[in-house]
Amino acid sequence: MITVEEYLEATGRALAGMAGIVGGLGDELANTRPPVQGASSPYALLTHCLGVVEYWAGGLVAGRAVERDRDAEFTSSGPVAPLLERVAQARERLAADARGADFAGPLQSPPDAAFLGPAGVATQGAALLHVYEELAQHHGQMEILRDLLRPQRPVDTDRLRSGTGVKWGSLAxxxxxxWVADMDLGIAPAIRHALLDSVDREDFGYPHWPGGDPVPAAFEAxxxxxHGWTPSGGHTRVFTDVLQILQVVVEHATRPGDGVAIHVPAYPPFLASIARAGRRIVPLREDGLGLDDGVRLMVLVNPQNPTGRVFRREELEGLLELAERHDLTVLADEIHADLVYAPHRHLPFASLGEGAARRTVTTTSATKAFNLAGLRCAVAHVGPPALRAALDAMPLDFFGTPSTLGHLATAAAWRTGDAWLAGLQQTLAANRDTVAQWAAGLPIEHRRPEGTYLAWLGGVAGPRPAERLERTARVRLSEGAEFSAGTDVDTDAYVRLNFATSPAVLAEILERLTPSIAG
Structure with missing residues (x-):
């Protein structure tokens, strides 16, 4: 038995996923039938799904008068934008219909046999269940249509080397x-469509956002x-990246000489930024002890980079108790939140309660899950009222702003990226298993990451092991010592491996590393 809200989350994901595929394909491909017998165009299939929702939920459950031509749905065509607006409206109506339904009550009228619903549907709950079954089935079909019409671009290392990305462009x-935390796996079609549409329109003037900047609303939704957390309206600020947000929070929430608590090993630019600001790096112990009265800020990276740990509720509650005891501002870096492997689940720190929300700055970006680092767009949800007021009092352009393309890509990712992200997670999960199986046969330490696409490998012999492996195996990894710089934590025997690439490239990476690690 599921709740109404769980039902709406499931149906909403299916509709959003299909809308994302149609939007990403654009007007031409969305109206194209793939060369498969009986296949519909993505536009027609989504139109059919809207007909299902309106007839079964709107007509039979809510009692609205509905005129429907099922055959015409499968032959429909047209521009994508109005169809996506219809999807948004249909989701709102479905939410109202489901919340107002009497699940055990009778239908408003008997189903029309021409619409091919299941036999024996007599209750409103059964009709709503049929809606979910239809959406789930057609969401899967839509993914197949997308792959037939626009197959995923294979990972081409020559193409990657010829670009501006440091991950491949800086290599021999x-x-x-x-090494660096970029993916080789492309971007979601909806993002590509949003960027190409802006380029086609040569739309690079000073930005104007009717109705407001789309990024905060997309982030909050x-x-x-x-993640089941509703951010407070008006608390979200847009920045260029998460590192900038850390620097801003450090300057406004602490003073030179203050301590900043953070789990170590930690993302090297975070450690460097804290040190450059004249603050003390205080390694955060799992038992919460070791903090002094000079610590003013806790930086919580969850999922954690580089270890891939996803913090459990009881762990987060313990950290909240620690923050309350020392009256700490908490900067919750949740940039890897959308890259978590079942059965683990990301829990936003600010969602622990009103007290947590009022002391937490939640920061994230679409850059990790959707491969957009170079587009430079991130958000900070600023919970502490005093910090929010201090930021608002700064000169208007003091912090700068991301480009129009960064805004468009980020909004497209968060609005319609669900289906693409689900496919990505399947690839990453398989790669994670490959790395785990490989590491099990070698004399190294490895714990399967619970989130991220990063493997933290310990017990690798020799000084500066990543440097040695690049020389002997011709694979660049991240040097473990960099993840504890400026602290007394020893990570010299560690390396970090990024497995966000194709299975074929990953296989070659691991094959090259094996002799140099095995000795």
């Missing part, structure tokens, strides 16, 4: 890249839909 021609 015979070296494979598995995404967090509510994906």
């Amino acid at each position: 021609p015979d070296t494979l890249g598995a 995404w967090m509510a839909r994906r």
